[in-house]
Amino acid sequence: MHGNLHELGEVLGGHHDPALVALSVGIAILASFTALDLAGRVRAAHGWGVRLWTGAAAVAMGGGIWAMHFVAMLAFTLPVPITFDPWLTLFSLVLPIIVTGFGFGLVRRGAGRTRWVVSAGIVVGISIATMHYTGMAAMHSGAVLHYDPVLVAVSLLVAVVAATVALWLSLHETAPAPKLGAAVVMGLAVAGMHYTAMAAATWVLPAGHGRPDGATGLEQASLALGVGSTTALILFLSLLAALFDRRFSALAQREAAVALRESEARAAMLSAERAAAEAALRVGETRLHIALEAAGLGTWEVDFATGQVQWDETMGALLGLPPAARESAARRWQDFVHSEDLSPLRAALRPAMKEGGPFVAEFRVRRQDGVERVMALRAAQLPPTRMVGVCQDVTQARAAQAVLERDRQELERLVEERTAALLQVARQRRRAEEEARQAEKLAALGHLTGAVAHDFNNLLQVVTSGAALLRQPSIAGAKREAILDGMIQAGRSARDLTGRLLAFARRQALHPEVVDVAERLSGMSELLRRTLGSGIEVRTSIEPDLWLAKVDPGQLEVAILNLAVNGRDAMPDGGVVTIEARNATLDKEGERPAGEYVCIVVRDTGQGIPQHLLDRVLEPFFTTKPTGYGTGLGLPQVLGFVRQSGGDLSIRSEVGEGTAVSLVLPRALEEAAAARPVSAAPNSARRGxxxxxxxxxxxxxxxxxxxxxxxxxxxxxxxxxxxxxxxxxxxxxxxxxxxxxxxxxxxxxxxxxxxxxxxxxxxxxxxxxxxxxxxxxxxxxxxxxxxxxxxxxxxxxxxxxxxxxxxxxxx
CATH class of the missing domain: 3.40.50.2300 (Response regulator)
Incomplete structure (x- = not known):
């Protein structure tokens, strides 16, 4: 054949770009997979969804095959320029899409029967081959195109077989792996059809025509990549849409299945809420009958138009009727009501009949045996003139109720009498408690008065005896001075005792000033050493930048001295008295408000105080010292001074470990200069x-x-x-x-x-x-x-x- 063609002119040899060939095959496989996947959505769709997914599958299959064909055409180059007819190219794109969609519809209309599938495969295959040869006709190169009939027939057969297999697979749902395998086979078949058809083509440049110079009309590689990328994007979006539709369809199916199961369950339950209701109704009727019998309730119905009443056997028994007459009808209800209760019962019935509400009443009946019983009635109206209800014999209940009412009245009388007696006892107890408290006060006052009287009488003894002695002219000068000193000391002791009592009662007149506590404590060190004696070591520990305090300075020194002397008395063999001072910010506790305080601690290493006595050391006139060695007012005086100053006092002590007394005094916010003592001027000789x-x-x-x-x-x-x-x-x-x-x-x-x-x-x-x-x-x-x-x-x-x-x- 080629020999004959050489006689017509120069046979042009062409070649394929391997990368673009591979791209074309990949597009064919991807298009086949997408078309098979979208065909599955056609099977699952209904109504307009069938046409939508059929069109999508046709676009994927037909458009993908065309893209494979076009990219494969661009992969082929000749030694002459090549151009493409745009209209024929566009027709080659539209033709496979339309015919493939027609083929899918034909297969679906034929319900998947073989002859329909084969017929549709032939139509689609021929259209695919037509698309190929139309695209080949769209190529313009200046050479004459000749085809090998055998290879053309082979390519046509491959197209028909590939189309038939594709349409058949579109009728069956397959798993992803088999679907991918089928797509690979179909893609290779479609690509094989194209390259078989390309092998059937030969380009001959007629004799006498010079070979045209220049490049092809399009830059083939770039165009092929563009077409391939666009096609891949469209196919990917189609697969993504199918994926979402499949997910939504699966969710809808699951929801439908759940709804179906729930509906079936509800139907079963309703059939069972009905059978059970009927059974419950029967059981309820039985239980009602049993309950009525157990409660002794008789049911009745009266027609006020005729005055006749009907009742059940229980009601007949309540009325004292014999067994044979208990269920007889057509009795007049007035025949059984006590004559004295008939008028009130009729008067109560009238508004009940008019208003239509429930009717409740109690009345007496005279049974046929002559016995009177009390009946409780409860009824409801059946318009227009009937009423139904129940009756119960409450004779014994009303008798018991009367007994209970008598008992209640008696109990109330007894409770009132008992309450009055208890109130009298309570008044007597309060009077006794008040008398006891008054006695305690008098005892405390007697104790206080006795202790004060004892000390003051001793002091007065010194004063009165000294005054009497001073009247004697025989008293020598030295003895006179001793007597006078004793009288003066007695006056000082009396003033100290009075001050302690006032401090304990918080009645002493304090003169608070802004005091530099650090300076005061430092100045007292030497006084304390002289007062406590050589056997006691005095130590001080004062925090730097100690705050100022608002306190009476004289009373502060007396308090420190009292505590130091107490510490000395607790250390008969000697020891250490330590005075510490620090700043403290404290929360509210007892009478002491929250705020900033100066804390002073006087600590000794003495014998300590037993725990059972620790709570009593602040009581007036209580002392742990031997008789004659203390008045018992030292600590109460300090407590009164500190609390009257707005502070507080606490004591911690362990036997054998010593005692620590802590004073907290309110911080002063005035300037430090106000706390410095003013130097006293020399005693002026001026008199006035x-x-x-x-x-x-x-x-x-x-x-x-x-x-x-x-x-x-x-x-x-x-x-x-x-x-x-x-x-x-x-x-x-x-x-x-x-x-x-x-x-x-x-x-x-x-x-x-x-x-x-x-x-x-x-x-x-x-x-x-x-x-x-x-x-x-x-x-x-x-x-x-x-x-x-x-x-x-x-x-x-x-x-x-x-x-x-x-x-x-x-x-």
């Missing part, structure tokens, strides 16, 4: 006029004597009113020295307030043994306080302080 205000003649006389002894000029008055009258008349003393508690409408505190307001430069010095008002409130600014009893030197110092207050104001 003192207005003495004292209602007690003896005390006033002694005060005047002490002042005149020191060179002051005095004027003594016995009331604040007299003092104010003198001041308003023009008298202006250097100092007003007044008692706090005096009879009359004006006391020392009021006198000091008026004097400071009217004469701001006039110093005022107040003195008192105890003042309720002074324990609650602070004195006016610029007023000095001198506690009674006082020593002459204490009076002089207080006057000097009052006069020094005057000098800056005067300046």
């Amino acid at each position: 006029t003192i207005l003495v205000v004292e209602d007690n003649v003896e005390v006033g006389t002694l005060a005047v004597s002490l002042l005149e002894e020191r060179g002051y000029i005095t004027r003594h008055v016995r009331s604040a009113e007299e003092a104010l009258s003198l001041l308003r008349s023009g008298m202006m003393p250097d100092v007003v020295f007044s008692d706090v508690v005096m009879p009359g409408g004006v006391g020392g505190m009021e006198l000091a307030r008026i004097a400071r307001e009217s004469w701001p430069s006039l110093p005022v010095l107040l003195t008192t043994g105890y003042s309720e008002q002074l324990s609650r409130t602070s004195p006016p600014d610029g007023v000095e306080i001198l506690p009674k009893p006082y020593q002459p030197e204490e009076l002089s110092a207080a006057l000097d302080r009052a006069l020094r207050r005057k000098e800056p104001e005067a300046a």
Whole structure:
């Protein structure tokens, strides 16, 4: 054949690009797999979904075969330029899509019968071959195309066989692996058809025609990749759509299966909620009958139009009828109602019949045997004139109820009598408890009075005996001085005892100041060493930058000294007393509010206090010391001082380990400079006029004597009113020295307030043994306080302080 062709002109030899050939085969396989997968969706679809998926399968199969064909055409090159007719190329694309869709529809219409499948395969195969040869005709190269008839026939046969197999496989659902194998076989068959057809073609350049120069009309590799990529994308999207549809279909099938099972279960249940209901109804009727018999309930029905009543056997028994007549009908209901209850029963029936609601009543019946019984009736209306209900014999129940009511009334009477008796006992118990508390108070007061009386009588003994001895002219000078010293010491002891009592009762007049606690404790070290003796080592541990405290400095020193002396007494063989001070931020506890405090701990290494006595050491006059070695007011005095200052006290002790007493005092927020003591000026020799205000003649006389002894000029008055009258008349003393508690409408505190307001430069010095008002409130600014009893030197110092207050104001 080629020999004959050479006579016609130059036979052109062409060759294939291996990469594009492989691409074309891959497209054929992918198109076959996609078409088989989409055909499966056709089988599962209904209605418009069948046409949609049939079209998609046709596009995948026909379009994929065309893409394989076109890429394979681009893989082939000739030594002459090649161009493509766009319209024939487009026709070669549309033809296999339409015919493949027709073939799928034909197979589905034929219900998969063999002759329909074969017929559709022939039509689709011929269309695929036609697509190939149409595409070949679209190639323009300037050469004449000749075909080998045998190979053309072979290619046509391959196309028909491949199309028939594809259509047959589209009718059967296969697993992914067999489907992939079938796609590979079909893809190779379709590609084989194309390359068989290409082998059947020969291009001959006619004799006398020169070989055209230049490249082909399209850059074949780029175009092939573009077509292949686009086709692969379309096929991938088709597979993705089929995947989602398959998933949704599976979900729908599962939901339908579940719904079907639920529907079948509901139907079965309904058939069973019905059989059971019928059985339950029968059982209920039986149970109702049994229950009515067990409860003794008789059922009845009355027609008020005729007045006749019908009842069951139980109702007949309740009415006392003989067995033979218990079920007889057509009895008048009025024949059985007690004559006295007939009218009230009729009156109650009328509104019940009119309103149509339930009817409840009790009435007496007279049985045929003459016995009266009480019946409880409950009924409902059956319009228009009938009523049905039940009756029960409640004769015994009403008799029992009457007995219970009598018993209840009797019980209420007994309860009232018992309650009155219990209230009387409670009143007597409260009276006895109050008397017991009063007795405890009197006992405590007697104990307190006895202890105080004992100490004060001892002190008074010293004073009165000393005064009597001083009257004797025979007393020598040295002995006289000893007696006077004893009397003075007795006065100091009495003042200390009074101070402890007031501190314990929180009634002492405190004069809180901003105190530098660190400086005070450091200054007390030497005093403590001298007081405690050589056998006691005194140590101090003070935190740096210790806060200031708002406290009465004198009472603070007395409290520290008391605790140190207690520690010394607990260490008869010597030991260590440690005084610690630190800053502390504490939560609320008891009477002490939350806030910032200065904590002072006095610790000893003594014998310790037994636990059963630890709770009692703060009681007044309780002491662990031997008789004659303590009054039992030391710790109560410290407790009263600390709590009156806004702080608190706690004690920790172990036998053999020592005792630690902790004081917490409120922090002062004022400047530190306010806490520094002002250096006292030397005692001035200056003397002046003192207005003495004292209602007690003896005390006033002694005060005047002490002042005149020191060179002051005095004027003594016995009331604040007299003092104010003198001041308003023009008298202006250097100092007003007044008692706090005096009879009359004006006391020392009021006198000091008026004097400071009217004469701001006039110093005022107040003195008192105890003042309720002074324990609650602070004195006016610029007023000095001198506690009674006082020593002459204490009076002089207080006057000097009052006069020094005057000098800056005067300046």
